[in-house]
Amino acid sequence: MQADSTVLLVGATEGTVRKAKDLGLRVLVLQHPQKLAEAPCELADVVRAVDYTDLTALETAARELWKTTGFTAVVSLTEPGLEGAGLLNDLFGLGGTGLEAARRFRDKLAMRRRLVAAGNGAATAAAAPLAKRRDLDEFADEHGYPFVIKPTNGTGSYGVSLVTGPEAADTAWHTVSALSGHPMARTTMPFSVDGFMMEEYVDGPQFSAESFSFDGRHVLIGITETQLAADSFAAFSHVMPTRLDDAAQAGVLDAVSRFLDAMELRDGPAHTEFRLGERGPVVIESHNRFGGGAINQLVRGAYGIDLETYALGWPFRLVPEISRPPRARGAAAVRFLVSGPGQVESITGVEDARAEPGVLAAQMWVKPGDTVRAVEDSWDRLGLVAAAAATGDMAVRRAEEVLRDTIRIQVRGEDGVVRPARIALPDRPQRHPAHGESAVAMATAD
Template sequence: RDAEAVAAAPLRDFDDLRAFGVRHGYPFVVKPTAATASIGVFRVDDPSGHEAVWEQVCRLRGTRTDRVSTLLVLDDFLMEEYVHGREFSVETFSFAGRHVVVTITEKMTDPGHFAELGHAVPARLTEDAWDRVGECVGTFLDHLGFTDGPCHTEVRLSGTRARIIEGHHRYGGDAIPELVRAVYGIDLDRLAVGWPFRLVDPLPDSPAPRGAGCVRAVVGPPGRVLSVEGVPEAARQPDVLAVRISARPGDEVRPLRDNWDRLGLVAVTGPTVVAAAQRGARLVDEFIRIRIRDDRGAVHLARVAEVHQLTGAVG
């Protein structure tokens, strides 16, 4: 099952970019080996992009990024094959070598950048596709020798194949634990803390969902934040799990490249994924007022990130 993983190689010098493109083709991805939120991730579409990407890598190496305090230094970079297809994350918890798929999360993305625009639980996959994704991740965790605790594994479905993009020995961020708790009644914090000491019972099998949940990102045009209003009111509304707005008056709003360029997120529940996604959009439209002045002096309101992946099952 090694063919399920993407081709990858370390990026040490400029010539590595050319060699990887010749061997594996285009497009391919350059990203740091230790970072979060898609910081420092670039897509190389053809040889003309080598110089620009190499300049960015040299600029970022040795930094902790200029947008968020982190313990992770952007030092080593790698190149990996770009996989076309819909993106998912698999939230698992392992009990003495037995991997339980808690849920598969459907990602809302845009081909123009690597920022995540939303997450939906449970993913709208056919039963066969759900099984293929789960089996692929279980094999991946076995190869790693991983036996206990939470994992957040990112996958793309390329045709009928599930391809591993990357894995993390933690559960997902962006309010995914809140979605899991609301939709499945499972507290990932409790499992993560209690299982090493055997203070909690293992999950017998993958749980059944009770409705659906969705996270929607809040974004805005480049400029500077003038004011932020409506957050407490939004958080008090029915079916709302979280309202996390990071934007503050005076903050710079940058072009959307990674998760830290977003202005915040909302997480809500609903009877279906589509209903929850629509509920999240209405919540932002009705309550969240983030005013942004662009470089021409015009004032804009932040909005929910537009997505095009809210119809039909994937399989």
């Protein structure tokens, strides 16, 4: 049995369900038990609690819904649900992105191997599995320092570090030993770290490409400029649209299209992080969903396109196909709050912030009583404000104003002193290459 206007969501938020209902869809939700209390999805027509990271349990629950209710499309916009959605697409012959492709996006080492095997010209970085201490030395002998170690299945820069020289290898191996096989602490993801990999470090400014695929045709919606923390890979700032010139943007479109072709993405959003190195755009990692950190709100603010609505509506052709990269109608930016180690005492001003002119989103990820720590990865950020304005610089200033003047998170430090959380300061302002200029030279020039 199938229902022509029924979507099955593998994991969902209240907002996702609301947008699906606004499109006129009947909504079935398979919600992770850990998420059911915070997102009961009461607007959905059917909700079932199932650990959708257990693909056997997911298949059982989906087959029951297929028999009793039917559905036309399966959509997941949460990292833990992407493989499950791919599995169900395959099982029920629904088209779209299947399990193998979804796994390539989740497994960063498999992604690297796929790019090499595809041989379609997509630029990639050297990579190798990290299973033994001596693997670090052997990778350094072949590719030099610095290089990156990361979980093969991580997200939000969890467990990612830079090995700067031989003296850092022992520390890196300690990190690997401590995290491998254990749940991803402090995250909202019901994952364990499956393994680690080593990856060539690409020097250059960091960006992400926000795209949407229509039956295998990839459209670049926008390019986000990202700035990182000075001493970690945590993202501290996002701004769009990019200030890259037309030639550089055309190069990004070509590189991202080659990458997504190699990954066999068929439909839906993708968030592809890349650096502009001396070889041009080099993909760092990608996800077959829209980006976190309020990037969908930035796309909506800068381009007037809601990628979440598109992901829900496109399988039913309820949204128009986008033929070419859209022109920006403004700019948008997000800035984050961080603190030193301690315990959250109070949070005020969030609702007031949401009502401020130009604010696209105000999100807090902590609550009073939570223990927080100094930033090691993106999961250590406390919250954000995303804002829209006429230019990127104006949007950054607006987001910072609201964080500084309206929202207050008080944290009692380990020394007993209560201090306000502070705006996260990126490593340094990012300059962008003129046409023909080396991005590496640009990134290292002051």
